[in-house]
Amino acid sequence: MLDQDVRLTEDAVRKIVREEVERAFKKDPAKKRMSLISSKGTLDWAYPPLILATAGAATGMDVAIFFTFYGLTVIHRDFEKLLKVSPVANPGMPMPVPMPDIVTALPGMTSFATGMMKSKFSKKGVASIRELIDVAIESDVRLIACQMTMDVFGYEEKDFLDGVEFGGAAAFMSEARKSHVTLFI
């Protein structure tokens, strides 16, 4: 430690500055912020934003999810009825037997795939969408519904879960520009 009476040289000052700057970068505020866009309205793509958001919040991050386009379905009051998964055009989806799209497109196949996914997730102890939403709200994850797409798709504020906020692309951007983790899901 330097004594109050000792003159600081430029070198000493630079050394102090480097220490302080290194410390500052270690606690860069952008490291503590996550801004997600949830844009898909299917059961499978409802999981990633909620799982990532709650995992981030659990480590003390400030998290916001902006729900836009089909993603509005995830925070709709009736999300449990509305969120389905289609096996069509998804050759990466594990099905009991391989099926061409003309079969996966038949009536009933979306219900079948939706039921299969829900049961697989629940058997393996993964939280349900309802549980993930509850945890997100309890951990102060901001759930923001995109006003522009609400208007286009004919949704009203009362159609959404309690705790949902309403805002535009600018609201998302003002969070995202301060965040290291920004993902469009």
Next chain:
Amino acid sequence: MLDQDVRLTEDAVRKIVREEVERAFKKDPAKKRMSLISSKGTLDWAYPPLILATAGAATGMDVAIFFTFYGLTVIHRDFEKLLKVSPVANPGMPMPVPMPDIVTALPGMTSFATGMMKSKFSKKGVASIRELIDVAIESDVRLIACQMTMDVFGYEEKDFLDGVEFGGAAAFMSEARKSHVTLFI
């Protein structure tokens, strides 16, 4: 304020440094940059990169969009004919009545869904893709076409809108590594 004749102690220097560093983080240059990848070639997924880019540019951000894979369609001269939306395998899409994929896959359903989306967006006063592209170009948003996928899909430079630049993944990366907001759409 310290006088020119007063010696600065280490504590005084650290205080100055912390003030300067806090100020510097507030104007972190990464906060002013947005780098987007537009990879989908459908009407619905053409909106998000253009809406986010123009919203960012409106607040003074430096924005670049890298169009790759099917996203090349968005900046193709014939984008108005090429951009369509398919209702197949998208149970999150609001349709007049629920339909299984075997119905949404019928000839004519893509045109129907495309017309419905265009009319809904226009009725609600959302800018068209053409208007969004014009605003993007006027606000100096960089539109970069991926040379590798142009080559693979058989596109030439003359197939794209005026103002489009051409570059590879490295061009995107050199922008993105300086940006807080990076999204793959």
Next chain:
Amino acid sequence: MLDQDVRLTEDAVRKIVREEVERAFKKDPAKKRMSLISSKGTLDWAYPPLILATAGAATGMDVAIFFTFYGLTVIHRDFEKLLKVSPVANPGMPMPVPMPDIVTALPGMTSFATGMMKSKFSKKGVASIRELIDVAIESDVRLIACQMTMDVFGYEEKDFLDGVEFGGAAAFMSEARKSHVTLFI
């Protein structure tokens, strides 16, 4: 350069600090890190994470890819058989002639589209998925399989390529919060 005997004024100290801070922001460690999520299990969407990761690693960045949901297919031992591309519900995909989804959904169309894409990429000199994975491993790109979705889809550690690590969403997050480039693909 200031002499050791000359007293530093506050102004001189602030000047030094600003120089050091500017230098520090130029080598912000977040600029050197890329954290990707690969979530799709189709041939087309296997390319972007691997192309971006290897391009980043080539410029000296520290890169991690987190494979989750259908993306686990990309690092499965049998990825060459499993990765296919479906032309259904993708009106942006260049096909020899335009086809409605009821045609693209027919048996054989996924194989046809998969073969067409592989041949186009190979003719244009684009590296294959196997080559990209090899380059990724050689350049120390971390390939992390999501344990939660492995469990849900019934995969075991032995099902994956050598060199793959295993971790949860928290493992991804601890990388991503230090990275400027974060993309969900």
